[in-house]
Amino acid sequence: xxxxxQAGAFAYFVWDWAMAVRRWGAPRAEIWREAFRIGVxxxxxxxxxxxxxxTNLALQGFYAFRxxxxxxxxxxxxxxxxxxxxxPIIAAAMVAAKAGTEMASQIGxxxxxxxxxxxxxxxxxxxxxxxxxxxxxIVLVLPAxxxxxxxxxxxxxxxxxxxxxxxxxxxYLTFATQGITAMDFVYGMLKAVWFGMIICLVSCxxxxxxxxxxEGVGEATNRAVVTSAVVxxxxxxxxxxxxxxxGP
Amino acid sequence: xxxxxxxxxxxxELVVLDGVSLSIPPGETTAIIGPSGTGKSVLLKHIxxxxxxxxxxxxxxxxxxxxxxxxxxYAVRRRxxxxxxxGALFDSLSVGENVAFPLERHTRLSPREIRDRxxxxxxxxxxxxxxDRAVSQLSGGQRKRVGLARAIVMEPEVxxxxxxxxxxxxxxxxxxxxxxxxxxxxxxxxxVIISHDIIGTVRVADHIAMxxxxxxxxxxxxEAVLRSPEPVVRAFLRRNLVLPEAEGEQAHLPRAEExxxx
Ligand SMILES: Nc1ncnc2c1ncn2[C@@H]1O[C@H](COP(=O)(O)OP(=O)(O)OP(=O)(O)O)[C@@H](O)[C@H]1O
Ligand SMILES: [Mg+2]
Numbered sequence: 001x002x003x004x005x006q007a008g009a010f011a012y013f014v015w016d017w018a019m020a021v022r023r024w025g026a027p028r029a030e031i032w033r034e035a036f037r038i039g040v041x042x043x044x045x046x047x048x049x050x051x052x053x054x055t056n057l058a059l060q061g062f063y064a065f066r067x068x069x070x071x072x073x074x075x076x077x078x079x080x081x082x083x084x085x086x087x088p089i090i091a092a093a094m095v096a097a098k099a100g101t102e103m104a105s106q107i108g109x110x111x112x113x114x115x116x117x118x119x120x121x122x123x124x125x126x127x128x129x130x131x132x133x134x135x136x137x138i139v140l141v142l143p144a145x146x147x148x149x150x151x152x153x154x155x156x157x158x159x160x161x162x163x164x165x166x167x168x169x170x171x172y173l174t175f176a177t178q179g180i181t182a183m184d185f186v187y188g189m190l191k192a193v194w195f196g197m198i199i200c201l202v203s204c205x206x207x208x209x210x211x212x213x214x215e216g217v218g219e220a221t222n223r224a225v226v227t228s229a230v231v232x233x234x235x236x237x238x239x240x241x242x243x244x245x246x247g248p
Numbered sequence: 249x250x251x252x253x254x255x256x257x258x259x260x261e262l263v264v265l266d267g268v269s270l271s272i273p274p275g276e277t278t279a280i281i282g283p284s285g286t287g288k289s290v291l292l293k294h295i296x297x298x299x300x301x302x303x304x305x306x307x308x309x310x311x312x313x314x315x316x317x318x319x320x321x322y323a324v325r326r327r328x329x330x331x332x333x334x335g336a337l338f339d340s341l342s343v344g345e346n347v348a349f350p351l352e353r354h355t356r357l358s359p360r361e362i363r364d365r366x367x368x369x370x371x372x373x374x375x376x377x378x379x380d381r382a383v384s385q386l387s388g389g390q391r392k393r394v395g396l397a398r399a400i401v402m403e404p405e406v407x408x409x410x411x412x413x414x415x416x417x418x419x420x421x422x423x424x425x426x427x428x429x430x431x432x433x434x435x436x437x438x439x440v441i442i443s444h445d446i447i448g449t450v451r452v453a454d455h456i457a458m459x460x461x462x463x464x465x466x467x468x469x470x471e472a473v474l475r476s477p478e479p480v481v482r483a484f485l486r487r488n489l490v491l492p493e494a495e496g497e498q499a500h501l502p503r504a505e506e507x508x509x510x
Binding site: 023106110115117122123124125 | 293296298318319322323325326328330332333334336337338339340349350353354
């Protein structure tokens, strides 16, 4: 019941934001600043995580296929899993953890310190001013981060396959490129755009509805990352079903 | 130009405004005084439409702030400058960028002109040459003054100040009072000022409205309020002033530290 009410309030917020954009447009200069910040902030941790997800994909692919005599399929396994599933969702998780939490806490602090009221009084629409640049920024940056995480996974998978498992490097690459199509990349980017919108809108919303006092900001930040992670993972299942599922 | 008509507002169980009616005389200074937590800041936020009343109306320049469309509300707000109780400066911007913010959003001034205008206002509030300072490095009193500079940078017709003097030393506080008097005379600006600084209030205000327990207990010209027989009003003012007796006798204004709320 409470969840339904929250979802309703969130939908209302998204509607208000969309109306604000229609009426007041978007501040251009802010968009580039936000995009840059989101990218720089999330990139280091994303590289580390993606690299070590790639290593384990290679290992598990090898152990899974070896009994079937398919150790050579490791490259395909890493690229399929990376491009279709893990690349987008891991990039999204890192961006939710770094950029999403920052959005919720920044906007939450602005809310409790009356800075959002100050924007209103200065006749600047807070939704247009604060949400739009973050949304456009994240939608520009998250697909790029997704591509980077996919290539990082492939590269670290390559290192494990060749130097630890003793597989042939060119076989790995051949299977890696054969396993996937251009459409897989397009779908991965679609997922990234969708996740970016979810993370930004959910995190900003928790910021705007932040309770009074410092506990309010902590709680908003916490809920922002939990909710956006849950919504991303759930919607990822349905997206994969729609994009890749071919029926029974 | 600003009419507040039978305003009621409660937050949950807490009744904050319980039928407040007030009209703000143009070109003059109205002070709102009263105990902490009686809803002075809430009243000020109603004037600019930041809070919607439960019942009653606020009419600014002929516009009902709660009923108006967003565009109409924004058009009215551009005629206002407002200082928030805690400054409400943007932490991510420098001092100069904060003051320049409304100019950049709403005027077509060149960067050079904006810079000049901002430097001028910063000098007026006693903070010349602080454009590049980070907001986080400022003291409470300095924040307040940057907030003041931002409130007047658009040269608005109506200026709302939520405790412009609190947290300021006596000298700076006097300067701010003088600034208010000068601006009123030179530019005919209407001021609405919330203050706990009774001595300063008596100096700058033409009218005093006192709020207590959600109601106006005094609302008159300053001299008249000083002679008010209302016990709660007398008790409130007596802490900082030696009040005139019923007949004549000038108000005697001691410079009391207690006048300033820390
Ligand atoms: N947005 C809000 N939600 C809930 N309660 C609020 C809100 N804004 C103010 N209040 C409550 O309304 C009451 C009046 O607050 P207000 O800030 O107007 O007091 P004030 O007269 O300005 O006091 P002070 O002199 O201390 O600044 C307080 O009890 C406050 O907690
Ligand atoms: Mg207050």
